[in-house]
Amino acid sequence: MTEKTRVLLVEDNELNRDMLIRRxxxxxxxVVTAENGQKALEMxxxxxxxxxxxDMNLPVMDGWxxxxxxxxxxxxxxxxxxxxxAHAMEADRLNALEAGCxxxxxxxxxxxxxxxxxxxxTR
Amino acid sequence: xxxxxRLILSLFTILVLFAINVGTHFWGSYARSESxxxxxxxxxxxxxxxxxxxxxxxxxxxxxxxxTLRDTTDDQLDSPELAQAEQDIRSIRGNISxxxxxxxxxxxxxxxxxxxxxxxxxxxxxxxxxxxxxxxFDLDVEDPLxxxxxxxxxxxxxxxxxxIAVQRANIIDRTIALTDRITVIxxxxxxxxxxxxxxxxxRYTNSSLKRLKRGTERFGSGDLNYRIxxxxxxxxxxxxxAAFNTMSDKLRxxxxxxxxxxDEADEANAAKSIFLANVSHELRTPLxxxxxxxxxxxxxxxxxxxVDRPQFQRDLARIVQSGRQLLSLINDILDLSKIxxxxxxxxxxxxxxxxxxxxxxDSLAPLLKQRNNALQLPDFSELPPMYSDATKFxxxxxxxxxxxxxxxxxxxxxxxxxxxxxxDGWYExxxxxxxxxxTDDQQAKVFDAFVQADSSTSANYGGTGLGLAICxxxxxxxxxxxxVQSTEGEGSTFTxxxxxxxxxxxxxA
Numbered sequence: 001m002t003e004k005t006r007v008l009l010v011e012d013n014e015l016n017r018d019m020l021i022r023r024x025x026x027x028x029x030x031v032v033t034a035e036n037g038q039k040a041l042e043m044x045x046x047x048x049x050x051x052x053x054x055d056m057n058l059p060v061m062d063g064w065x066x067x068x069x070x071x072x073x074x075x076x077x078x079x080x081x082x083x084x085x086a087h088a089m090e091a092d093r094l095n096a097l098e099a100g101c102x103x104x105x106x107x108x109x110x111x112x113x114x115x116x117x118x119x120x121x122t123r
Numbered sequence: 124x125x126x127x128x129r130l131i132l133s134l135f136t137i138l139v140l141f142a143i144n145v146g147t148h149f150w151g152s153y154a155r156s157e158s159x160x161x162x163x164x165x166x167x168x169x170x171x172x173x174x175x176x177x178x179x180x181x182x183x184x185x186x187x188x189x190x191t192l193r194d195t196t197d198d199q200l201d202s203p204e205l206a207q208a209e210q211d212i213r214s215i216r217g218n219i220s221x222x223x224x225x226x227x228x229x230x231x232x233x234x235x236x237x238x239x240x241x242x243x244x245x246x247x248x249x250x251x252x253x254x255x256x257x258x259x260f261d262l263d264v265e266d267p268l269x270x271x272x273x274x275x276x277x278x279x280x281x282x283x284x285x286x287i288a289v290q291r292a293n294i295i296d297r298t299i300a301l302t303d304r305i306t307v308i309x310x311x312x313x314x315x316x317x318x319x320x321x322x323x324x325x326r327y328t329n330s331s332l333k334r335l336k337r338g339t340e341r342f343g344s345g346d347l348n349y350r351i352x353x354x355x356x357x358x359x360x361x362x363x364x365a366a367f368n369t370m371s372d373k374l375r376x377x378x379x380x381x382x383x384x385x386d387e388a389d390e391a392n393a394a395k396s397i398f399l400a401n402v403s404h405e406l407r408t409p410l411x412x413x414x415x416x417x418x419x420x421x422x423x424x425x426x427x428x429x430v431d432r433p434q435f436q437r438d439l440a441r442i443v444q445s446g447r448q449l450l451s452l453i454n455d456i457l458d459l460s461k462i463x464x465x466x467x468x469x470x471x472x473x474x475x476x477x478x479x480x481x482x483x484x485d486s487l488a489p490l491l492k493q494r495n496n497a498l499q500l501p502d503f504s505e506l507p508p509m510y511s512d513a514t515k516f517x518x519x520x521x522x523x524x525x526x527x528x529x530x531x532x533x534x535x536x537x538x539x540x541x542x543x544x545x546x547d548g549w550y551e552x553x554x555x556x557x558x559x560x561x562t563d564d565q566q567a568k569v570f571d572a573f574v575q576a577d578s579s580t581s582a583n584y585g586g587t588g589l590g591l592a593i594c595x596x597x598x599x600x601x602x603x604x605x606x607v608q609s610t611e612g613e614g615s616t617f618t619x620x621x622x623x624x625x626x627x628x629x630x631x632a
Contacts, residue, residue, distance in 0.1 A: 086407035
């Protein structure tokens with residue numbers, strides 16, 4: 001891997017955001033961030049990350065809406081999205097996949113598992 | 124009309140017709156017997172008349188012969204012959220009076236004439252016999268006039284009686300014909316009426332029964348709003364239909380009640396599931412930070428010689444903060460669960476609400492300073508004491524004031540308290556801030572569990588989203604209520620109204 005993988009982290013919780021940025025950086029992944037769905041869509045256009053880690057419960061525009069909109073936008077619809085959420089029910093997983101997410105991870109995040117998911121989607 | 128009355132009426136009508144027939148029959152019989160009597164009278168009268176005529180004729184012949192004999196001979200009549208003659212004349216007189224007894228009312232005139240003429244004739248004849256042996260007596264019996272007169276009167280009486288007999292016979296014939304006709308008409312009328320009554324009875328009863336049957340079928344097949352209408356029957360079937368409709372109403376209401384209870388149970392069940400999902404979600408958020416930071420620190424310790432101590436401490440503080448948030452969340456969930464299962468009870472004691480409020484404000488002074496807020500706290504010493512649950516009272520205002528501190532930056536927070544004018548024994552408390560405020564939609568559900576202005580709120584401001592739900596439940600337990608008024612961007616005012624004694628409030632309600 002000559003070039004670092006770049007990930008867009010969409011997370012409104014300050015602690016969780018800070019923690020994930022640092023852990024992803026340590027794993028050799030570049031991180032850009034957004035605090036809500038609206039900003040996430042803007043960042044996907046600006047930064048064209050290779051993967052998006054999207055929290056679902058977000059202010060302004062939630063993760064489901066943002067994912068759906070991303071899938072309707074031709075310039076960014078190829079960017080894979082991993083849903084990150086504390087909603088752990090099976091129905092929530094289906095909701096996320098239905099909204100256009102490619103994968104799904106529940107909080108608390110199993111970090112090695114998350115890295116595998118990212119790698120799978122960037123290969 | 125009721126079935127019973129219909130049957131009774133039918134029976135009565137048939138009986139009346141039957142009575143008419145029977146009456147007509149007796150009338151006919153009576154008319155026939157009358158005709159027999161009249162006929163017998165006529166025959167008797169004819170016989171008697173003939174007999175009297177014959178007797179008169181015989182007597183006259185005998186008297187004429189005797190008169191000739193007397194003129195020509197001197198023969199005397201002996202007493203047996205005289206007695207015989209008198210006997211004969213009495214017999215004629217008796218027969219005439221017998222004639223008078225036959226139909227006396229319509230032959231009176233003729234009879235009186237006959238009686239006068241006959242009497243004169245017979246008197247003459249009697250005088251003839253009695254004085255027959257007296258040679259000095261002049262017997263004048265050859266004159267035919269009295270005899271002819273009497274014969275004429277006898278004939279008149281006879282004719283009269285014959286006329287009367289014919290007239291009566293005609294009347295009687297007509298009567299018999301009439302009674303026969305009445306009997307036949309009555310008979311057919313009975314048959315017709317019975318058939319009609321039967322027909323209508325069956326028809327009306329049948330249509331009512333059909334409606335009842337249809338109603339039962341429709342209701343039975345689940346059409347709970349179906350009612351039997353147009354029952355023009357105020358009798359047993361109408362009553363039955365009305366009873367059916369009443370039963371239908373009650374059944375429908377019962378079914379609706381059951382349905383509503385089921386819906387409520389389903390709703391409660393769904394609410395529980397949502398609550399559980401929310402609990403799971405809310406527990407995972409701080410856990411994510413705790414586990415994430417712990418794992419990260421673990422990794423950092425593994426692969427670095429020098430630990431960035433200040434950074435390490437900040438991270439540990441974050442873990443502790445998240446852990447505390449988790450603990451308070453669990454405590455709140457337990458409290459809420461206790462309230463909702465009815466296991467939370469009030470422990471009432473006498474306390475001074477002003478004092479408690481002042482203590483709460485003092486204890487929250489560090490939180491107040493965090494965001495540079497100023498607190499306006501008036502003097503509460505005038506407030507009368509309450510008899511209520513002081514712990515819950517304190518908790519309500521800790522929650523409200525921490526919220527006010529959390530959602531306000533460099534602003535003012537004011538607490539007000541007083542008694543409600545016009546409502547003896549009620550207090551009104553309010554906590555006002557100049558913070559971020561809420562939209563109308565947010566205000567509408569701010570007291571629901573796990574609801575904060577939006578999901579980033581807990582991230583940016585902390586809190587579990589259960590505090591206001593607990594405040595609302597506590598207020599209600601203590602017999603009062605809580606409300607909010609807010610403008611987005613300008614601030615919020617939470618108002619709590621509580622009775623001095625929850626028992627009195629519950630008793631009054």
